[in-house]
Amino acid sequence: MLPFSYEKVTSEQDAVERGRGGHVTFIAGGTTLIDLMKLNVQTPAALVDINDLPVNRIDSLADGSMRIGALVRNSDLAHDPRIVADFPVLSQALLSGASAQLRNMATTGGNLMQRTRCYYFRDTIYPCNKRQPGSGCAAIDGYNRIHAILGGSDRCIATHPSDMAVALVALDAAVHIRGNTGERVVPITEFHLLPGETPDHETVVSPGELVTCVVLPKRPFAARSAYVKLRDRASYEFALASAAAALELNGGTIRTARLALGGVATKPWRAVEAERLLTDAPANDATFRRAADQALVGAVPRRDNAYKIELAKRAIVRALRQAAETGTIPRHLDQTGASS
Secondary structure, three states: OOOEEEOOOOHHHHHHHHHOOOOEEEEEOOOOOOHHHHHHOOOOEEEEEOOOOOOOOOOEEOOOOOEEEEEHHHHHHHHHHHHHHHHHHHHHHHOOOOHHHHHHHHHHHHHHHHHOOOOOHHOOOOOHHHHHHOOOEEHHHHHOOOOOEEEEEEEEOOOOOOOOHHHHOOOEEEEEEOOOOOOEEEHHHHHHHOOOOOOOEEEEEOOEEEEEEEEOOOEEEEEOOEEEEEOOOOOOOOOOOEEEEEEEEEOOEEEEEEEEEEOOOOOOOOOOOHHHOOOOOOOOHHHHHHHHHHHHHOOOOOOOHHHHHHHHHHHHHHHHHHHHHOOOOEEEEOOOOOOO
């Protein structure tokens, strides 16, 4: 780990002032950043500790939406009764991620900003366009079992690691960002960027800007939602494929649907065409399977990860089924990839 300076701030304004010019890195839980600093993947010259900022609350707003401060810990968010009741997909996604100890430290803002777990990105001996633009992508011709089949480019096929962000996509969340020019609000679907020609640009957050909160709007489909995560083992493992589903039903017919995928794409992936197929269709397995097929249209498998196409389809069917079944307790810890 290279030398760096460290200071604490107590207000958003102080944080923004320290971040002016983009020469500092903000730190809260540090559950990803410290690891990457130890590996010399990230080498910030200055760290600004934002843990004392007053953005650590979960607030119910007058219009029925929820405001989640950027410093709310993942464990607090997952177990908040309002989230469990009204936005269950978010609670389930958080509880499927990392370990209890890490969830006690990790924050909402940090989760959104976390970096990929691609082993070529995390090992500086290998070329990586995300880490060193223009150096190449070792994953494309290398061992790519965990890599993306959606949203990749000839510069990068690293998957986005967050479970929480996938659930937020299914909930139409909005991210509030503060910088020197004031605050702006970004839909979660636009927050993370596709790699394209510039895989080192991962989010719309500019250097020195600060994520302050996430707002969950009141939506009729939010309470009937579920998250399914398929992985190599049931504890502390990143998704090989995951699905967040939310449905508004009118009897046995789907009025509105949201479907988002994780573990298979370079960003949290909203399956818009599959949502259209679900709308006004019967809420049954035949519909769910058609939606799953539609969601994977355009997938580009590599040498070692073609299995993800079928795996993602099974996650989708299971998540849609669980969202549709009133009173079902989602088996988010029983994700072994068994047949749906």
